[in-house]
Amino acid sequence: MRFPASTHDARPVGRIVRRRVVAFAMGALVAALPSVAPAAAPEPLRVGLLTVKTGPLAGPGKQMEDGLRFFLKERGNQLAGRPVELIVADTAGQPATARTKAQELVERSKVALLVGPLATTELLAIDDYVRDAKVPTIVSSALAEDITQRTPNAWMVRASATTGQIMHPLGAYAAGTLGYKRVATVATDFSFGHEAVGSFQRTFEDGGGKVVQKIWVPPTATDFAAYVAQIKPNVDAVFASFSGSSATGFVRQYADYGLKAKIPLIASHSTVEESLLKAEGENAVGIISAGIYSAAIDTPENNAFDRAFRTATGTDPGFYSVGTYMAGLFLEAALKATAGHTDDPAALMRALRSLKLAHSPRGPISIDEYGNPVGSTYIRRTERKNGRLQNTVIHVYPETTQFWTYDPKRFLADPVYSRDYPPTRFIER
Template sequence: MLNRRQVLAGTAALATAQLALPAKAQAAPIRIGMLSCKSGALASGGRQMEDGFTLFLKERNNTIAGRPVDFIVADTGGQPALAKTRAQELVQRSNVHIIVGPVAAFEALAINDYLAEANVPFLCSSAAAEDLTQRKLNPWFVRTSSTSAQPCHPLGDYAAKELGYKNVITIADDFAFGQEQTAGFQRVFEAGGGAISSKLWAPLNAADYGSYISQISGVDAVFAAFAGANGLRFLRQYNEYGMKDQIPVISAMTTVDEGVLHSMGDEALGIVSAGWYSAARESPENVRFVEQLRKVTGVDPGFYSVGSYSAGLALEVALKSIDGNAEDKSALIAALKKVEITADPRGPWTLDTYGNPVQNIYIRRVERKGDRLVNSVIKTYDQVSQFWTYNPEQFLGEPVYSRNDPTKI
């Protein structure tokens, strides 16, 4: 639901400002709407997304480019139809200048056409659906996370060339995010000489992975691509079945994301993954970011937190470049597409011509440091594009990554 108190507070603040100040001096709030998820398998990601953006605003005393901010959060419930309804409410009722979020790819796909038709800037901080920055471009769309497959391309390269794996079984959530992650890993792993023995698909709300784990044998490793708390459940059961010491797990970024890693135990130790962020990354910006967010949440930040924090950084740069004129939405989205971010906890990044980050991808290994598990960085692939090493035009001439592309096994 929309946060009614924030809506009313924002309306009152706007009215007060209009009455008290001459037109030239008015500083009405910039209205930012966030689509979050507060229930279901993706709720932990929604909470972390809010935490990251709230920290960004707190550090700036709730002000961007000299204007106060009215931050309005709407709960999608992790449902595409409800995500669209909430987006419409934010635009038509709350008159937001920009939408940030949502958590899931299927939510972003559900609202993308509406926001394009409404001419509302869509600053996607999490959802990684490939085609949003590939074949189905929305001129009002910019992403601060990555495509689903972007970190998995380097992982496929690393698994084949440096880990020396020849045969892998994959298991993933059976929705766009898991399918696209798996496809990206498969494409590069096979190009490096590896082979995928079989691909297993689990429903997003799976409570038990025993029937899938029983199918895993005779391979060098398992590639696991899960979102939310599903990675925690899978790895715990994988360990309980005695598989951890027999066949190692390598994983997509969110399977051992810091948002769930703090709830894991020895079952996660040693897992190699790839992602565009690690809370263990050593840089002044990241050390400060981790320290500040740990004060609020008690745990390390991860995918969802830093994605929304980065969205705040990009929005700040863009708004300052247009003197805070959020009402000029065409100027705002044009400015967002030009941002170059250097002081980000994740490292430097820019946007390609399709609105997706070109950024470092880190190969990480779960280790225990002190009283917590961390994703230690063991290798960096510098400034990786969503197209990996492929020609963009050729890449876009092929089908979007899916369950069946690359070829289903």
């Protein structure tokens, strides 16, 4: 008895053979094609930040780190298509440590660029190394004048200002607008304090005022009672220049000794920097200062930046955080000019020194021939508004240069501001 053939047995043999031949041919063709390696990921851009994480300047140092991290987060931690690796070094505010950390960042961590440092003394300490190593450096806060004046460093560009660029306008404002005639100064006895007092004194006395007393406070001081007690009672105002916890301590003791109600206090930006205002509280209210930035600058760019920064960090942006944020803007603009390349440090420096920013939190910025910004300087009054302290802008000096209204050649022929320059012509014993 025959059974009908199954459907399996009935498949045409010729069709199966042809399929196998085609599959073999396709496999052979694929095998013969050249292999294509996946596209290489862009090389990370290593950026070294010199800041302060320990000691009395740790507060401003944290602001520096917050400012740069906030900038990078806005950009998705990428610039010019390259992922950014931020390497942070703690200098502890010590010049010798700053130099060592700069060397480690360049030679061990292989960073393409340095940002920082915080203090003037630190900047002076790394100056020679940066020149010798030829490493592009964006100075985000330190104000040492000669870095962009008598001995300019071709491997540095400043994103902040010189000390005089901030204090020249304040001296002129104190004499011309506030009408002060006799002022005492009290400041930390180191290079930033010397430059702050000297540049304020120059324009204040050019405007008809007289600095009749100078009081110098050691950088290690934590008690300011003895210095506050020395202030002459018959001056029109006191000019003060302190930073970090020293600023907080001085402002508190100035009020505790009853001088706040008797003698107006005018100050450097660092004395009432935004990161300090919460600790200074009502003691800071009424202080008039000068700065290249205020969180209260009323422009669309700054209003947006201020809101976003406060949301992200829980603190107001200030001089130190804006300095590193500006450093980020500088680097971003330079990388656009170099198509993202950093393998030619000289080309990167040329791009950094030729940039112009039409918009930024502190306003329009251009770079002068010495590598220093030209931008607005703001006269501020510390006030409480909407439940928080702020440095309200009360006057603007636009397009301020590091030479103020002085002829640059004549300015550079004079000594750098110091304890002894300008000379004290009106000191009363």
